[in-house]
Amino acid sequence: MPDAPPIIDSLAQIADRYDALLCDLWGCLHDGTRAHDAAVAALRDFRARGGRVILMTNAPRPSSAVIAQLDRLGAPRDCYDGVLSSGDVARAAVEAGEWGRKVHHIGAPKDEPFFEGLDVERVPLDQAESVICTGLRDDLTETPEMYRDILREAQLRRLPMLCANPDVVVDMGDKRLWCAGALARDYAAMGGRATGYGKPHAPIYDAARRMLAEMGAQPDDSRILCIGDGIATDIAGGVAEDLDTLFVTGGIAAAELGADPDRPEPERLARFCARHRVSPRWAIARLR
Incomplete structure (x- = not known):
């Protein structure tokens, strides 16, 4: 079994190796209820050294709503x-006409900003050309099992699904919530075609590189660090792009990596990474 990635105490230990960060939000910068002071300080310090920070999230809403x-x-x-x-990234694909004009939406009222300015009509499933899934309608109370009937109907109609948030779960404070990625996973298991546009898929990394270039920063890939707590999204995506990754172990995987979220156990971490067949460059208990 491969060794665990080196576990560092702070971002500052490796900051001079990188010119840009692609940093996840939930589980890294905030927990859905408040921003983490130590993470804020770490990102501020990185920027003070001359680095660029792009917050790259699997939120299904446009970045303006994320900033708010x-x-x-x-x-x-x-x-x-x-x-x-x-x-x-998903909105750009819809705007380009890749998902038709008549779409069926699965998602919550909070995801309404996804459709602002898009030339599409939201219709019942039997009139749709595709399904756009931004999440569960009520992620505080619902589970993916409640969507089996509508997913089965969509699959029987051979409708492609756009998954606007490939995350399967996030933690909001001490509560675990299901995301659109869970429905896309179940849809694919039924034989449906589901396409994700966030991490770990390539389009969002291409967009991040373009954003850096627009800022006047064009670091070599070896100088870009991806930070996140999702081994199958943040870390797998960065590895697939041949970018260094920093795995935040105290996020959604904390319970699998030891009794104390602030002290991941190297042996458990090694087994966890081996099971997911992903090798982060570094690991840290919490972004700080």
Whole structure:
């Protein structure tokens, strides 16, 4: 079994190796209820050294809505240079006409900003050309099992599904919530065709590189670090792009990596990475 990745105490230990960060939000910068002070300080320090910080999230909403949420959670705008969401990339595909004009939406009222400005009509399933899934209608109370009937009907109609948030779960405070990725996973298991636009898929990384270039920063890939707590999204996506990754172990995987979220156990971490067949470059208990 491969060794665990080196576990570092702070981002500052490796910051001089990188010119840009692609940093996840949930589980890294905030927990859905508040921004983490130590993470804010780490990102501010990286920017003070001359680095660029793009907050790259699988949120299905456009980045403008994500920024508004960050403001509410207390994440100051001086800890990042830009925000890129899965919703941004998915919206671009819809705008390009790749998903037809008549779509059936599965998602919550909070995801309404996804459709702002898009030339599509939301219709019942029997009139749709595709399904756009931004999440569960009520992620505080619902589970993916409640969607089996509608997914089966969509699969029988051979409708392709756009998954605007490939995350399967997120943690909001101490509560675990299901995301659109769980429905896309179940749809694919039924034989349906589901396409994700956020991490770990290539389009969002291409968009991040374009965003850096627009900022006047064009670091070599060897100088870009991806940070996240999702081994199958943040870390697998960065590895697939041949970018270094920093795995935040105290996020959604914390319970699998030891009794104390602030002290991941190297042997458990090694087994966890081996099971997922992903090798992060570094690991850290929490972004700080």
